[in-house]
Amino acid sequence: MAALLADNLPVPPPNEALLALGIEGSANKVGVGLIRYVPATGAYDILANPRETYVTPPGTGFRPRETAQHHQRHVVPLVQKCLREAGVDASEIGCVCYTRGPGMGGPLRSCAVAARVLARLWRVPLVPVNHCVAHIEMGRVATDVSDPVVLYVSGGNTQVLAFSGRRYCIFGETIDIAVGNCLDRFARVLGLSNDPSPGYNIEKCARDGKKFAPLPYVVKGMDVSFSGLLTFISQNAPKLLAGGYTPSDLCYSLQETIFAMLVEVTERAMAHCGRKDVLLVGGVGCNRRLQAMMAAMARGRGGACCDMDHRYCVDNGAMIAQAGIFAFQHGSRAAWASCDCTQRFRTDEVEAVWRRPTET
Structure with a gap:
């Protein structure tokens, strides 16, 4: 278990515990992460963060169709593994976060469909996340910069x-x-x-x-x-x-x-x-x-240069849960009809409602 403190968050999140599940699948990695906010300490605990990588033979790249099929095979077992490693029940999850974009169309759709099904099944809100912003927010919290x-x-x-x-x-x-x-x-x-x-x-x-x-x-x-x-x-x-x-x-x-x-x-x-x-x-x-x-x-x-190792730097589900839980805690809500996915989603399109607008 890794405890990531939220000392650098300028807006205090609500005083209630929250468990967020994140699903990432924008490229050749599919990952599922669980993050719990602990109001007593103000920490975000990463409970589990498994992933699977689609590896092709030397000299070749990965194609959207085959990558999407890889993600479809692994996403449900990864969700089950994530819950098992974290020792939590699905009924405890407060929101499901997923990568809306940018990324490869087929893989994105595969994981978006899985997220939509889980949110419906568990009757919890669905939170679309920008992949690039998720990298940044995970980095800010993990390095405390x-x-x-x-x-x-x-x-x-x-x-x-x-x-x-x-x-x-x-x-x-x-x-x-x-x-x-x-x-x-x-x-x-x-x-x-x-x-x-x-x-x-x-x-x-x-x-x-x-x-x-x-x-x-x-x-x-x-x-x-x-x-x-x-x-x-x-x-x-x-x-x-x-x-x-x-x-x-x-x-x-x-x-x-x-x-x-x-x-x-x-x-x-x-x-x-x-x-x-x-x-x-x-x-x-x-x-x-x-x-x-x-x-x-x-x-x-x-x-100083603030950097991370492969656990949080490489695409993973926890970073999607991290950005998603920030947005959700600070009032960001998405209509079900808008919870789609897109290959083009600029980083500067996202309003970071969890940060003070006076920061320059």
């Missing part, structure tokens, strides 16, 4: 954000593919395993890299671009390998170039906002090299 600049890096998203008014404003983002997608696709070029993830195997391979290969560095104002970089290294990989570079050298070179781009735009956002701390969220946020580079930059500005 109040108001950082956020670097959100995953297989499907790359954004630099900061809270202003009542929304997470996007200061910069990728103009083409996400950083995780870039790493995953280069892993296919090298034939690296997808187990547990291609990005993790890129990171492992890069640790043995010694020789840096110059690669395109594409920063456009506050935005970054990875598609040209990916094309360049993919097309030139055979020549580079024949010329004395190892696969580890190429992974090392790719990581160093990409992460330097991300550190640059993040530092620029921190300078603009006048904030010293940076929060890393999303699956790529687990990367130790990215964490080290970001920490060095933050230290130079008198701040």
Whole structure:
């Protein structure tokens, strides 16, 4: 059991216990998490957070249809496992939270249908959650950081954000593919395993890299671009390998170039906002090299880099429950007809009603 304190929440939640179940399934991971709010301590306890990953053969990606079928097979057993690990009965659950988007259509629909059925079966409210906001809120609570600049890096998203008014404003983002997608696709070029993830195997391979290969560095104002970089290294990989570079050298070179781009735009956002701390969220946020580079930059500005391990950084059900319980406790309600799912759901579309609008 992990106790995540809510000291950084400016608006006190209601003085009553609440148990929220969250279902995440926007990409190749399906997860179910249970979070209990304890009014006596003001803590949010993660009672259980199991997940299953759809792993494809080396050199391949995952398709929406097969991924959706994977989620359909696993979501109910995961709900049962979650309740069993937490030692609670379904009758104790106060709301069901699910990922509304963004993400892949088929997987999103599979988990949304499961959430709708459970909410009807248990006669509890259904809470739609933005996947990106869920990453941020889990990170804020898990690391106990109040108001950082956020670097959100995953297989499907790359954004630099900061809270202003009542929304997470996007200061910069990728103009083409996400950083995780870039790493995953280069892993296919090298034939690296997808187990547990291609990005993790890129990171492992890069640790043995010694020789840096110059690669395109594409920063456009506050935005970054990875598609040209990916094309360049993919097309030139055979020549580079024949010329004395190892696969580890190429992974090392790719990581160093990409992460330097991300550190640059993040530092620029921190300078603009006048904030010293940076929060890393999303699956790529687990990367130790990215964490080290970001920490060095933050230290130079008198701040810190706040990061998490794979339990909360990688897609999981607890983060959906965390964002959902915040919204639910602070009066956010959704009509049943609006509890759908969508592949496109911008982070800055969400009004964070659980945070003070005066924060800038």
